[in-house]
Amino acid sequence: PDGEKLAVAGGTPAESGRVEIRSWRDGRLIDELGNHDDTVQTVAWLDNDTVITGSLDRRIAVWKLGQSSPIQQFEGHSKGVTTIQLIADTNLVVSGALDENIRVWNLETGALVRTLNNHTGAVNEMKARPMKQITSSGIARLPMLASVSDDRTVRLWQPTIGRLVRFCRIDATPLALCWNEGGEWLAVGCDDGSVQIIHPDTMDLKNRVMATESWCYSIQAHPADG
Numbered sequence: 001p002d003g004e005k006l007a008v009a010g011g012t013p014a015e016s017g018r019v020e021i022r023s024w025r026d027g028r029l030i031d032e033l034g035n036h037d038d039t040v041q042t043v044a045w046l047d048n049d050t051v052i053t054g055s056l057d058r059r060i061a062v063w064k065l066g067q068s069s070p071i072q073q074f075e076g077h078s079k080g081v082t083t084i085q086l087i088a089d090t091n092l093v094v095s096g097a098l099d100e101n102i103r104v105w106n107l108e109t110g111a112l113v114r115t116l117n118n119h120t121g122a123v124n125e126m127k128a129r130p131m132k133q134i135t136s137s138g139i140a141r142l143p144m145l146a147s148v149s150d151d152r153t154v155r156l157w158q159p160t161i162g163r164l165v166r167f168c169r170i171d172a173t174p175l176a177l178c179w180n181e182g183g184e185w186l187a188v189g190c191d192d193g194s195v196q197i198i199h200p201d202t203m204d205l206k207n208r209v210m211a212t213e214s215w216c217y218s219i220q221a222h223p224a225d226g
Contacts, residue, residue, distance in 0.1 A: 083126045
């Protein structure tokens with residue numbers, strides 16, 4: 001969160017999974033975390049010295065820099081974990097997996113809060129929608145999360161109450177997604193090399209650009225130029 005360190009997830013398939021913590025300024029290796037039995041597919045910072053990992057060994061673990069063992073683990077997915085998202089201003093973390101499920105966990109107790117099982121294919125990625133938490137009329141907004149799946153759908157959720165808000169089906173398999181800074185649109189990278197721009201309030205396709213000739217595994221919106 002302070003921009004001083006970078007967490008890089010990876011590993012050897014079916015053998016081990018680890019996270020390297022490196023200095024952002026010079027690339028120096030600061031720490032190595034993880035005793036996963038398969039590759040780490042996703043990592044997120046909880047604070048400047050704590051990360052949470054999701055692995056194809058089905059485990060989710062919380063690690064403190066400098067410690068060789070996780071300080072907490074979450075187990076419940078029946079197949080590998082592919083994506084993790086923190087829900088801002090809550091004690092909740094959300095995970096998606098190859099088992100087609102999205103699970104909401106209590107970060108403090110490790111308890112499973114709920115399972116969202118509307119997807120009919122592997123969950124490839126999730127991203128929380130950036131938005132003002134309070135409306136102009138003073139009403140608190142519920143956090144919103146977007147997910148993409150092998151079932152070729154893009155779905156919007158309110159994970160704190162377990163509600164599927166809306167979804168759309170697209171003409172390719174979505175592998176990655178990102179929101180623009182204000183949360184007015186989301187971009188989805190697909191297995192046909194296309195990037196599809198979707199309006200979250202209507203789930204209408206606003207634009208489609210062929211970005212590459214191969215699969216899009218990762219996508220990020222520029223923080224300023226739109």
